[in-house]
Amino acid sequence: MRPLTEEETKTMFEKLSKYIGENIKLLVDRPDGTYCFRLHNDRVYYMSEKILKLATNISRDKLMSVGTCFGKFTKTKKFRLHITALDFLAPYAKFKVWVKPGAEQSFLYGNHVLKSGLGRITENTMQYQGVVVYSMADVPLGFGVAAKTTQECRRVDPMSIVVFHQADVGEFIRNEDALT
């Protein structure tokens, strides 16, 4: 477990900023304690200082996971967010998409959000903007990337994809072993 290098931090922040923008600052710079990002097994964990200290007692090869896993670096050194990061993305998300109850399940099974399932969307969403997907009851379901701008979403036909699926809470079940 080690702190992230500058480059890694940059890639990760770039990815995160797609979803929560400058609100990353609130993650880095928290009033309720010192929190930090740590890299372990190519995964980035977000944890408090306390947990970090506790985790130092565990050898690296035995350590499965600390704090909250935000995502992992791929072999090509890109950063990929995991669904476990949703808890931190959802409250700070800038752009949101609400999914109709009928389309909830489809999304939770890993499908993209179609126009027909789109219940509500934040205005001025740009194309390929990271969005957090909510149910109509405002339960965060996952996140993805807007395939269309808000304006296009109005016009487009119901079967076209509006939000590309990236991660959903269904992964907690589907992908249980891979999530740490």
Next chain:
Amino acid sequence: MRRLYVGGLSHTVTQKDLKDRFGKFGDVEDVELRTRKDDQGVPYKTFGYININISDADLKKCLTVLNKSKWKGGTLQIETAKESFLHRLAEERQAAAEQLLQQPAADDQKQKLLDSLSKAGVDKFNMKAAVPGTEIPGHKDWVVSKFGRVLPVLQLRCQKGSRARTLKYDPSKYCHNIRRLDRQDVDGSTPVAQLTWQVQGGDDDISKKRRGEFPPYEPPRRKKSRADVVDSHDAAGRTRLRSEPPVNSVHRTEAHQLTNGFQTPTGRRPAQRTWTRDSDIDSDEEIRRMVATQQTSHDALQQGAEDILEVVGHDYLVKSGHKGDKDDDDYDSADTDEIFASRKPPQPQDKPPQPTTGNGTDRKRKKTSKAGEEEEDSSTDDEERLTSKQQRGNSAKQKQKPSVVPVTKLRLPESDSDEEEDEDEDEDEESEPAGSCSDSDYEAMFSNVTHLEISLADLQKLAEDAEQTCETPPPRILSAERETSARPPKKGTTPEEILAAIMQDDSSDDERDKKKKKKKRKGVTSTLLPAFLGTKELNEESDEKRQKGDEDEVKEEKLNSGAAQMNHREADGKTSEEEEEEDEEDEEDIPEPKALKMSSSKTPVKPEIGATGSSSSSDDEEEDEEDKAVQLEEEEVVKNTTVPKVLKMSSSKAPVNPENAGTSSSTDDDEDEDEEEEEEEEDEGEDKEGLSKIITAPKVLETSPPEKAETDSSSSSDDDDEEEEEEHEKEEEHRPVRVVLAAEEEEERQRKANLRRLAAVQQKQKEAEEHKKLIQGALSNLDAPAAAAGGKHIVFGSDDEDGDEEEKQQQSVSELTASRKSLFQDGQSEDEDEAAAANQEKGKPSGHRLFGGSEDEEDEGDEEEDERRFDIRPQFEGRAGQKLMELQSRFGTDERFRMDSRFLEEDEDEDSETKKSLVEEDGALEEERKRNLSILHSVLGVTEQTSSSKTAGKAKKFRDVSALHYDPSREEHAAFETKTDEAKKESKASRRKKKEEAQQLPEVSKEIYYDVSGDLKAVFGQTKDGGAEGEETTNWDQEEEEEEEEEEEEEEQNQEETTPLSSLISADPNAEKQDSSGFKFSFFGDDTETPTAETAEYKVELIQAPKVSWQQDPRLDDSSSEEEDEDQQEEEEEHSSSIAKTTTEETPSKTDLFFFHPNDSRLTEGPRLFCRPAQLEEQREQWEERRTELRQEYRKKHKDARRKLTSSLRS
């Protein structure tokens, strides 16, 4: 005629262009242009078809000339095309018509055939009243097939491999799917021009579907009821029809582009016909209707799809609650059960009405013999009423139960208890398939029936009651009795309550009191119920209607719950286990009579309707019931069959009830069991009595109910209170009966039982207390060793418990008493107690007190010691001391391991080291954070200063809004308080301030504001009003003077030049004007010339030049000059003055105009400025004089200034 394809056209090409282009080669008949567009509507391909009358040679020529030639930005590609299919079609038809004309012989043949057939009695290939298969006389190959149609027998040749054989196809043996041969149908074909049609563009759903765009898949709705099933069936039909375009459009649209083939005589395409045949839809009307419905439904769907999309701003607040609102209509969660529970519309109408008739008759049959008559009639449409009817249906059955009971009792006095035990689980299942296999179920029913034995006592009463008074209806009494006898466990009865009830049993009017008690308890049950209703809903989503009825029943149960607990026990002759189960069932059963009462009192109801209610819940059962009724014609047997069903129904309806009852009863088991046993004894006695009357009771029941029911329906009202009253009345009527029933020996038994119970309860209480004391003692033991190091026990003495404790010590924990001492002795406790305590203590040598009473003299000395004990020893003072103490305490009081302060110092070092490391870590983390932030800024491209994290964090700290509660103890929450008094204070104190502030003149900025009005009139026409101008000029003068003063102050060193200048200026008559930098001009002549026009149209405003205008230059430039350059100055002054003259002399004569006119005074005055007004000598003299004055003046001022400066420096 040829048809040519022309490709590679540009989009701008028109038909006329093509016509002209190809007109050279032949006669162009028709040009058809097609343009292909992509989905954005941008044309990317244009081509055309040309019908042209052209010879082959010309065609060749045309091809060679035009093919691959460039035209209007496109390369033409010309090919011969197939003939237009419409054209071909027209030709084909024409040919066919001609053929028909050429073959009149065939017609004749047919006519002949018809004639000959008609001779044989066949009219239009139809032969009425003929058996299919009969041959037509005289026509060998014609047979009458189905529906009297006359059809030819066909000989079909079948070629299989090399040999051919003929098959005979006799239409009479096969189908009736042969269409009527009618020539008129063929003739009625639409003209070719109308064959083509276009799919209408548009946004409506059907047209979209025709274009192949389908709405998103929606999972099929769950079937809620049969009506829904029908709906879905419809939907299936619709889906089959979906591919069909509306027939209307076919008719309407002109022939245009797309062609789907021939139009059939019926106006439908062949493909369509196959579809419709499949779906058994024949008439166009039907199709149209279906299409319309489909359209509407899909329009609605479409609206739903399109309109719901909403766009929200960035500030849209997310509800933090994770539970969606149930009332939120557009949210239906994936949990269907939840949905069902939440939005279950009352739809009893959906139930198929078929079983009602059968059941109704059944009911009628029963009615003749039973109390079913009380349900008279009323046709009510309300849904509520329907549900109530349903209940009635149930309750009607229930009502028959009492009469059943004795019978079953007689027949099956002992039934298998195994089934009873399993019942709770089976009830649900039993309710459904009950009727399926009659024999086995019958037995099961009987087994169920045995549970009703409890009501025997009630029955007896009922019977007698009925004999005595025919006014009160038996069902009512029954229900009343039931109420009294039922539902003990549900109410969560405490043993005390039961006890009390039992104690009251002795008196003859015990029941009444009990009833009152239970009525009081009603409130509790009613509060409990809603919750479990919900669970029930979840449990049984399968039968919504039944549920609903059940819920209502439960409510009524609640309302009516005057139920008593004891009676049923009295009436029971079973073991305690069985009893419990029976209790449960009783609970379920009993409400229903009540419900019946309620409903009947509300609305007299047709029995059929009541049956519908019940039939909806279990249709099969009732049908079976009917069958049974037929089989077993005895009325009693019929009753038997009904009762178990009712039982089952009720039990299945309230599945939670038994559980509740079970739990509650199980908790009460310990207390209840002994009681129950006693009750059993009593009950046995009752039973014996009851058995004798059983035989009579049913008869009474059979006879009496109708009359009573009538009276009841008239008298009773829906109010519970009234019912209760009635119950009371009945009770009063009962009492004598009851007295008669319950013999003296019974009373005696009860009394005994009560005594025993009381004893048991007392014992129980004692035990509980002992238990408590034991625990207390154990706890005090625990504390003692810790507090007293010497292994001394401490007694927590308190005046209340002294006696108890003594008892306790004697009774249970004798070993503790030896070494006890009171830890806290109340000084206020009575002397006697103290003395006793003291004696005790004296008696116990080892025990002594930690805190003795104040009156104890011996202890005074000890007290000091005690106090000293609590002093902190010097070595343990401070933080280090604490640590040392910790260290020491680790090793106990062992001298060998005594820790000195030596051990401590190392600790401190360690501490500091750890602190240092901590600080380092913190620093590292901090550094990391800062680095992260900087990276973040670089990523975001925002150059925010690394804000002090705390403040920034607070601004946007994530808060769970739902968890936010106002906490008056927290300072931040003061923000949520509304401040009223503060505002008042402000209002008084600050108002004055505000007023003062308002009175103070606002500061005027020194900057000069140049107002440039857009109105040229205003700008140029002001010359005329001299007054205003004069004012302005003076204003300007003043201002300038002020400025001068300021400047003087500022530049006192350079004053030499300026002061003389100013004095000069003041001396000079025109000096004012020189300084005023006002500049005026007019395009027009003097006021003298055009006074009116100018006043009217133009005004001249002074336009102030900037301060650094050329006029002020001399002064500023001179600032560095010294006294020696007098000559220069003179010259400059002269120059400036002369200039001033030129400018200012205009003002007095008001020659403000820019241009000169012939009589302009400036022309005369101007040249004078260039000459000396006086001799040079004189001027010099004047100047000398003046200069001395000026010098003196200057020196004085200079001195003053210096003095000021020095004074200011000093200060």
